[in-house]
Amino acid sequence: MNAPDALAASGDCASTDVCLFDNENYTGFMFARDAYWDQQVATWNLSVAGFNDRMSSWINNGPHDARWFWGANATGGSECMNSSSRNSYVGWYDNDEASSIQVYTDAGAC
Template sequence: MGSGQRAAGLAAAAVMAAGVGLVGFAGPAAAVSTTCYVGNVCLYDDSYFNGGTWYRSASPGTYNLTGFNDRTSSWINNSWTNDAKWFWGANATGGSECMNPNSSNGYVGWYNNDEASSVRVYTDDLAC
């Protein structure tokens, strides 16, 4: 095998390994579809959509996280058209993080962990 063929073989192996990595990562994403029903916005106590859950239909409005304040570690926005944001303060005040339609975040990061106090769901996908 010449050096050009060897390089091509190594490149192909790297692509295959990367593909395997992506397939391996798809495991948590597959769980997303079964943990938050279509049309809902869902917040979770623990990373990767585990633990207690707060959920609401993706109807526009502002929702205080009564009973779920400062507990969010992951989220899913399982609507097709509605942006949503979670806020550090009640009544959609303070810092916020976007939750685009049909998206999720398996871990909000150490800085945002257990900080959500309210959620605002918007009428479209133009808020984020």
């Protein structure tokens, strides 16, 4: 993928996906990745998808925990995105700071 998925709303986030949104309240462009991993931890750099430093809200519909990071390759400060949870606004400090995400293999990683 070379660009964010598309203008979206919370209902566009599939039942096993971690979705990051450009704007608060799950609106704007959406970056989505499957959060159903059993084999290994998966890491994605958001710059590859044109979504670096753009996230304002997120949804984790998957059964496994995930984490977003300020730096590429899962480095720097980070925040947990527990399984089956959401955040309608990450706050002024974390807004537009996500550079990578990591999806874990269970719901107890955070």
